[in-house]
Amino acid sequence: MDPSYRPSLVHKNSSGSVALPFAGSDLVLSPSQWSRHVVGKISSWIDLDSEDEILRADSETTLKQEISWASHLSLQACLLPAPKGKSCGNYARCVNQILQNLNNMQLWLRIPLVKSEDDSMDVNSDNLIDSWEIWNSFRLLCEHHSHLSIALDILTSLPSANSLGRWFGESVRAAIINTDAFLTNARGYPCLSKRHQKLITGFFNHSVQIVISGKLVHRLPKGNTAVASNSDGNNVDGGQGHPLRPYLDYIAYLYQRMDPLPEQERFELGYRDFLQSPLQPLMDNLEAQTYETFEKDTVKYIQYQRAVCKALLDKVPEKEALTTTTVLMVVGAGRGPLVRASLQAAEETGRKLRVYAVEKNPNAVVTLHGLVKLEGWENIVTIISCDMRHWDAPEKADILVSELLGSFGDNELSPECLDGAQRFLKQDGISIPSSYTSFIQPVTASKLYNDVKSHKDVVHFETAYVVKLHNVARLAPTQPVFTFTHPNHSTDRSNDRHKKLRFEMPNDTGSAMVHGFAGYFDATLYKDIHLGIEPSTATPNMFSWFAIFFPLRTPICLHPGSSLEVHFWRCSGPTKVWYEWGVTSPTASPIHNSNGRSYWVGL
Amino acid sequence: MDPSYRPSLVHKNSSGSVALPFAGSDLVLSPSQWSRHVVGKISSWIDLDSEDEILRADSETTLKQEISWASHLSLQACLLPAPKGKSCGNYARCVNQILQNLNNMQLWLRIPLVKSEDDSMDVNSDNLIDSWEIWNSFRLLCEHHSHLSIALDILTSLPSANSLGRWFGESVRAAIINTDAFLTNARGYPCLSKRHQKLITGFFNHSVQIVISGKLVHRLPKGNTAVASNSDGNNVDGGQGHPLRPYLDYIAYLYQRMDPLPEQERFELGYRDFLQSPLQPLMDNLEAQTYETFEKDTVKYIQYQRAVCKALLDKVPEKEALTTTTVLMVVGAGRGPLVRASLQAAEETGRKLRVYAVEKNPNAVVTLHGLVKLEGWENIVTIISCDMRHWDAPEKADILVSELLGSFGDNELSPECLDGAQRFLKQDGISIPSSYTSFIQPVTASKLYNDVKSHKDVVHFETAYVVKLHNVARLAPTQPVFTFTHPNHSTDRSNDRHKKLRFEMPNDTGSAMVHGFAGYFDATLYKDIHLGIEPSTATPNMFSWFAIFFPLRTPICLHPGSSLEVHFWRCSGPTKVWYEWGVTSPTASPIHNSNGRSYWVGL
Structure with a gap:
């Protein structure tokens, strides 16, 4: 115009007959x-x-x-x-x-x-x-x-890293770099500062379009002077003779220099910021495809194998290796990956095992039988088609192995299941995992917030989602929420929990919006063998778990110097377990999911 | 228990068989x-x-x-x-x-x-x-x-009046006065400080139950000592011999001492805090009952009569009184109250009038005809059954009288109607009212908020309601919003408006919750004759208008020392006029009623 x-x-x-002065x-x-x-x-x-x-x-x-x-x-x-x-x-x-x-x-x-x-x-x-x-x-x-x-205008100087980080949780579509923001390298060509480079790489990772704006402000070395004289254009059009070509070339160079995505990230690309309802493996029976996917996570089973090895070595001294048979029960055996990992651990340590594979899903039991036959494990492995909470075991176990953890640790009711199975664990028996802890941190996640909001009801705001977090700003380090230890010999066996956490934002972040909380877990399988997705300690190359996301019905704006106080509760009733959560500072939010009205896990 | x-x-x-230890x-x-x-x-x-x-x-x-x-x-x-x-x-x-x-x-x-x-x-x-x-x-x-x-515990000392005022917008059901909070009067009986008395009277006005708690701490004068010895009770039961009887008697005395409610307040009792949709008198035709109610507001018509008197005296000097006939048009004559007030003004001032009564509601016109016949006004009053915006007047008016104002002044489209009628007002003609201004102030109104919320939709949060405000805390003095002046001779006749207001809360209030805005109007009928409901200047004993209430979808907590910035817009389209509103500080709210999606007034 x-x-x-x-x-x-x-x-x-005259306005009725005049055309608008568009170009x-x-x-x-x-x-x-x-x-x-x-x-x-x-x-x-x-x-x-x-x-x-x-x-x-x-x-x-x-x-x-x-x-x-x-x-x-x-x-x-x-x-x-x-x-x-x-x-x-x-x-x-x-x-x-x-x-x-x-x-x-x-x-x-x-x-x-x-x-x-x-x-x-x-x-x-x-x-x-x-x-x-x-x-x-x-x-x-x-x-x-x-x-x-948002289209961010990138200027010569940049705010702190924490301050920049906030934008990765916002809906930034374009970054407009003015030619003034470019430095000049030794050969006279435009380039960007290290911090700018890092920012641009971050934008590439988040599919933010880069726009170059402004005039040619660099005197290019000889051979390019003809181009430099024509410096009137304002935007990149990709043409060979475009005056902003040197800037564009530099941005393209930054893009090409990026490390290729690791395989796991490539696999997860399609899941980024896509909200999924958590599994209910206790109430529902998993499908074959789900087993198939999770069984491929070799890193996870290697960790289990290492844990079983250590446990076997602790249980059975070398001199008793030939005479003692350890009773190991896999509770929730699925189609058998933990049975296999346990038997491999036995072989590796030279210890003798008697294995019970307890599985409640009759469809998975079919596969288990096939596996045992195929591998010739008939004399070692007994398959029990039963819910571990109700099984009447013929003997007690030395080691109980399970993989019942969800993205938030206890959210698939591992505590309730293992409490039920503890009846048939010897007094000095070992549970693998021996403990697990959930973690949360406040995040800016405008994309997730909008996806939840699009349902236009409270229920979706009071549900936790499994999600591959990507377009997210993590505003403070994680903090532990609930811990469960197995076996649990205390007299008060309640698995209800209440935790109050206070998050302090780094001072240089500025204000930021909290759309909800990202949740993770870390599990100690046995002694120093752990497994988890808590970002600072996550097990590398493991893909079985995405994070969990607890939304807030009304996003909370955190100002510099103020802290965020949040409560998480794990509650239970006769037929279900659920979480409630609510912020109490800087302002109080509603208590989310009261009585598990919107989201719960069936017992 | x-x-x-x-x-x-x-x-x-043993817990299964033990009864709970209830009293x-x-x-x-x-x-x-x-x-x-x-x-x-x-x-x-x-x-x-x-x-x-x-x-x-x-x-x-x-x-x-x-x-x-x-x-x-x-x-x-x-x-x-x-x-x-x-x-x-x-x-x-x-x-x-x-x-x-x-x-x-x-x-x-x-x-x-x-x-x-x-x-x-x-x-x-x-x-x-x-x-x-x-x-x-x-x-x-x-x-x-x-x-x-809430049940408020009343202690010996009280916070400031502004701080106390907040509670009158909250759902206080009971006030518990400890006997320690009572003073002793000259005769040895319990009494309360002036400030306590005022507070208790406020509670009476808001139907808050008064509870007396604690022990008898006053040594009563002789004759009551027998009672004083039995000072173990905890609550009032109203019995004659109750040890807390002296306190109860004092509270009853405070109640009996209160001024009786003025008639107007008694009439409005049933409307307190009851949300009503504003009238749409332009789009809809009012019912006979509605005319009946409003015509009874004598105070209002006396003000109109005084305004017409002044205008007539200004228009027609004493010496021309017998020769000059003033053309007065009542636009929106309804069933005739303004016609009567105008004719009474003519009689009072001895000026001659020719009256046109323009009314778009054909049902009201029936009554008008009857009135004119009954009163013998046939030679003076011409009835026009027509919308004033479309009437083709046979002559121009000296004075235009109208009563088109809503609780928020312009909210029943007086500006649009009078702009339409201005065609047949002489260049030096007078409009009664000559101008009007709307006012707002932030309020705590938990009862109203809950009533709006009970509809569980956004529409009701984006609607303005007519309401007799009672269980409400007014958090800051009112400020003017939109002003309209008639006749409007400016070249830009847009009635769209935008106003940004900043409210500062008194420092001694403490934090408070803003559930929305109370709206009022004040109109200048003619020169110093005004009419309105803005609390500090309200016309006494007038009952035609309650306040208007603009809710906020999310209540905003105001902290001491922070101020509240709010925007109000008056917008219009081809078929409707609407308001939008939104808070921009201390935090931004959504813009309410965008494009009049929830609430509008039909043209």
Whole structure:
């Protein structure tokens, strides 16, 4: 649109017959070019929160006209100029009105990537400039609308790593790098600082489009001078002779330099930020395909094998190896992977085993029988088709091996199952795992929040989801929640738990939005052999578990220097176990999932 | 229940056959006595947020047992002990679980009425004791459950008036006055300080039950000593010889001393805190009953008559009184009250009038014709059955009289109607009213919030309601929002508006919850004759308008020293006018009613 156009300058009487001063008609490109290759750019002069009433009215009219034109062209997205001041209420109101009537077009709000590194904790300080705050106000006013995203303007200097980290939990669609932000390398070519490089790599990993903007500001070495003289363009079009070509080449070089994704990550690519309901293996019977997938996790079974080895060596001294037979029971044997791991451990240590494979799923028992026959284990392995909580065992076990853990440790009711199985474990018997602990940390996860919100009910906000976390900002280190130890010889056997946790955000993060909590577990299989997905100690190359996500019905904004206090409860009734959770500081949230009304695990 | 009872001390094996140690069986009172006269009192030792795990578990078990017993007895309410410390997460979780399964019983959480009068603005100060904060956390965790209310413990000293004022917007059901809080009058009898008296009177006005608790601590003058010796009772039973009788007598005296309710308040009693949808008199036709009610508001029509008098005197000098006939048009004449007021003004001032009564409701026109005939006004009054926006007037008016105002001034589309009627007003003509302004103020209104919430949809949270505000705390003085002036000779005739307001709470209030905004209007009829419901300038004894209430989807907690920034927009489309509103500070709320999706007024 003609940059000098202002609706208020158009003569009132003639307005009915005058065409809007757009640069060209829709015929200059084909419809598919418009919709595939062009992002609309809204006039940058608009200022809907100006003190000047006429400018404000002109801005609103122009914004609506341009968006309407972009819709007419079926553009996929429009770039909205950054809010001019700290106040953006009227801009947000107008954009929100537009969003209500938009079909598929995305609106990308430009936000300059600035945050003053003020150490002051004073939230009310007028000097604190953190463009994230503007974004946060804007998107709250627009109710986290899923068609409202961010285009970050990358400037010469960057905020701290913690501050940058927040954006990876937000819906950033594009990063606009001004040519001014580039340095010059020894050969005269543009390049970026190490910190910029790292940021851009992060954007690549999160499918953020990189846009180069501005003029050619680098004097290129000889041979490129002809190009340098033509420095009027504003955007990259990929053409060979484009004046911004050197910048583009550099960005392409950064992309090509990236390490290829490890196999596990490639496998998990399709699951990123995709919410799944947790399994209910106790109440439901798993399907063959599910067994098939999990049995492929060799890393996990190697850890189990190592644990059984250690346990066998502890139980049976070398000199008794030939005379003593250890009774090992696999409770929840499934199609047999732990039976195999245990027998391999026996072979490795030269210890003798008698194995009971207890499995409640009759379909898995069919496979178990086949396996035992195929491997010739008939004399060693006894298959028991029964729920471990009700089995009347013919003898007691030395070692109880199980894999009943969910992403949050106890969330698939391992404690209840193992308590039930403990009846047939000898007083000095060993449980593998011997203990497990759940962990949580607060996260920004606007994508997950919007997915939960799209169901428009409370139930989905009070459900925990299994999810491969990707578009997420982890705002504080994890903290342990519930621990269970087996066997449990205490007199009070309640598996109900209550934990109050307080998370402190790093001071240099700035404010951030907590959309919920990421949950993990770590299990001690036996002594120093552990297994888990808690990020700082996660077992490498294990793919059986994604994290768990506990959403918050209303996201909570954490300000610098304030801390987040959250309660988690594990509750139980006659037929089910459930979690409740709620934030008590800085402000109280509702208690989520009271009485397990929305989400529970059946006993 | 036996105060020494602790579930953990009961021998495990015998628990199946042991009766709970309740004071007596349900047979000591009749069912109707239990349900009408008894409020249950939960053991005061319980502490669900204790560091002591056993005490915590005992507390939860006991709380659930006692509530269950109270339900069994069909009690109307149970008194819950005040949270012991600053942390109440687990207590709230447990109460919330109970609330989910409760049918009709109310739970009254005891809250001591304390707030340190610390002037410090530091929100994070650990020394700030404000029991309202505890209540607020507790009820947020319980999601504003409508069965959770407050029993305030009144102590010897009271917080500031602003701090006390907050409680009148909360669901306070009882005020428990300890006998220690009473002073002694000159004759040796108990009495209360002036500030306590005022508070108790406020409670009477809000139907808060007064409970007297504690021992007889006053040595009564001779003649009452026999009673004083028997000072073991804990609660009032109303019996003649009750040891707390002197306190009760004093409270009864305070009640009897109160001024009787003025007639208007008595009339409005049934409407208190009852949400009504605003009228749509433009789109709908009012019913006879509605006209009947509003016509009775003599105060209003006296103001109109005074305004018309002044206008006539200004228009027609004394010497032209007999020769000049003023053309007065009543636009929206209804069943004729403004026609009558205008004619009375003409008579009072001795000026000659020609009146046009324009009314779009054909049913009201029937009554108008009857009135004109009955009063013999045929030569003076011409009845026009037409919408004023479309009427083709035979001549222009000197004075335009209308009563198109809603509780929020322009919310019944007076601006649009009068703009339409302005065509037939002379260039120097007068509009009565000549201008009107809307006002808002933030309020605590938990009852209204819960009523809106009970609909379980967004639509009701984005609707403005007409309501007689009573159980409401006004947190800051009103501020003007939109002003309209008639006639409007400006070239830009848009009636769209945008106003950003910033409310500062008095420092001594403490934190408070904003559930929404109360709205009012004030209209200048002519020169110094005004009419309105803005509290500080409200026209006395006028009953045509209640306030308007704009709810917030998520209540906003205001901390001391922070201010509330809110935006109101008046927007319009081809067929409707609507408001949007949203808070931008301390945190941003969603924009309410975007595009008038939930609430609008038809053109």
